[in-house]
Amino acid sequence: xxxxxxxxxxxxxxxxxxxxxxxxxxxxxxxxxxxxxxxxxxxxxxxxxxxxxxxxxxxxxxxxxxxxxxxxxxxxxxxxxxxxxxxxxxxxxxxxxxxxxxxxxxxxxxxxxxxxxxxxxxxxxxxxxxxxxxxxxxxxxxxxxxxxxxxxxxxxxxxxxxxxxxxxxxxxxxxxxxxxxxxxxxxxxxxxxxxxxxxxxxxxxxxxxxxxxxxxxxxxxxxxxxxxxxxxxxxxxxxxxxxxxxxxxxxxxxxxxxxxxxxxxxxxxxxxxxxxxxxxxxxxxxxxxxxxxxxxxx
Numbered sequence: 001x002x003x004x005x006x007x008x009x010x011x012x013x014x015x016x017x018x019x020x021x022x023x024x025x026x027x028x029x030x031x032x033x034x035x036x037x038x039x040x041x042x043x044x045x046x047x048x049x050x051x052x053x054x055x056x057x058x059x060x061x062x063x064x065x066x067x068x069x070x071x072x073x074x075x076x077x078x079x080x081x082x083x084x085x086x087x088x089x090x091x092x093x094x095x096x097x098x099x100x101x102x103x104x105x106x107x108x109x110x111x112x113x114x115x116x117x118x119x120x121x122x123x124x125x126x127x128x129x130x131x132x133x134x135x136x137x138x139x140x141x142x143x144x145x146x147x148x149x150x151x152x153x154x155x156x157x158x159x160x161x162x163x164x165x166x167x168x169x170x171x172x173x174x175x176x177x178x179x180x181x182x183x184x185x186x187x188x189x190x191x192x193x194x195x196x197x198x199x200x201x202x203x204x205x206x207x208x209x210x211x212x213x214x215x216x217x218x219x220x221x222x223x224x225x226x227x228x229x230x231x232x233x234x235x236x237x238x239x240x241x242x243x244x245x246x247x248x249x250x251x252x253x254x255x256x257x258x259x260x261x262x263x264x265x266x267x268x269x270x271x272x273x274x275x276x277x278x279x280x281x282x283x284x285x286x287x288x289x290x291x292x293x294x295x296x297x298x
Contacts, residue, residue, distance in 0.1 A: 048086060050094065051114060051181060056082065059094075066173050071166055075144060077107055090114060091138065098145055105145050107164070111138035117187055119252060124208050126269050128260045134187040135178045142170060154298060156227055157192050157234035171202050175255070184258035189250045193217075194230035196253060203253040204265045210251045212277025220283050231297065237290035241282045 050059050060082070063069050072078055077098050085093040095101075096108040117134035119127070143161040153162055164170075178186050188203060190196035196205075196214055205211040217238070221229050232238050238246040256262045264270060 047089075048084060050084060050092065051112070051177070052090065053181070056084065062173065062176060066176065067169055068166070068173065071164075071169065072107070075164070076146060077144065080107070081105075106141070107143060107145060109139065109141035111140075112136065113138065114181060114183065115187075117185065117252075119206050121207060123206050124264075124270055124273050126264050126267050127206070128258075128264065130260075132184040132258070132261070133182065134185050134254075135174065135181060135183040137174070137186065137188045139191075140188070142166065154227055156194050156230050167198060171255075175257070178255075178257055184256070185261055186255040186257070188253045188255075190253055191250055192230065193233040193248045194226055196248075196250075197226060197230075199253055203255045206252040206254055208270055208273035209277045212274040213281055215274065216278050216281030217283055219278075220281075221285070228294065231294050232285050232290050235290065235293045237286045237293065239284045239286060241280065246283065 049055060060069075069080070072080060079099055081097040081100050083093075083095045083097070083101055085095075091111060091113040094108070094110045094112065095106060098105040098107055113136050115134055115136050117132040117136075142164045143159065144164055145161050147162040149155050149162060155162075174186050186203075188195075188199060190199055193214075197218060200214065205214070217229070217233075221232075224232075233246065233248050236245045236247070240246045254261065254265075256265055
């Protein structure tokens with residue numbers, strides 16, 4: 001289903017995002033107000049409704065209320081064209097294009113579904129044993145097809161265009177959807193190391209060992225820009241504590257919404273497990289190989 005309703009839902013009011021820089025993501029202060037949440041919806045399978053519940057008009061109203069449409073206009077990404085593919089429902093693909101549906105005009109590419117979440121591996125002690133309802137982000141691309149890379153703003157692994165620079169606003173929208181659908185968490189599988197780093201402001205890895213691993217890499221190379229470090233990982237120039245090439249492997253990363261999940265990630269046992277992983281981790285970069293490979297890209 002494709003639609004162009006951007007004029008009808010053009011931004012009309014100013015909206016600001018809460019400053020979470022110094023506030024943990026599990027803070028009792030929510031990113032959105034409970035009064036904003038829709039009433040309970042009935043799911044319709046095999047339809048053109050987003051998540052089987054919401055009309056495209058409702059989705060666009062949320063994008064307008066949360067400031068996405070206003071920010072798109074600021075970036076001259078207008079008019080917008082929307083496409084929803086439900087051929088693999090409950091997995092849906094939601095895409096936003098500039099002007100028309102064409103790969104070169106892609107702004108947002110989201111694969112999303114609701115699912116009962118069970119960790120792939122045995123989670124850390126204290127992780128809720130009950131079935132968890134998750135809003136699963138199977139794939140997410142956010143880019144500005146009208147922008148170009150430059151010396152000051154180079155590409156990250158997997159990027160075809162520069163990013164949108166709207167991560168906090170996008171997370172707020174996902175939190176809104178998760179609240180509406182009464183999900184316990186938002187679940188992501190970061191395909192690249194830099195995705196895991198960028199999401200880490202709001203998400204935590206279910207595996208505390210993975211959380212500690214990522215934190216250890218960031219701390220060890222805190223002097224390096226994220227872009228360079230991301231390429232060092234992607235180009236197999238990072239060495240693990242055993243001297244082997246470090247290979248990024250995606251694992252479950254959660255933004256908890258349910259109280260028992262928030263309590264788990266804020267617990268002493270989880271934090272101590274992360275610290276143990278940090279102490280065991282010692283990474284280094286093969287400088288000569290990295291300079292050669294990165295120079296060819298940069």
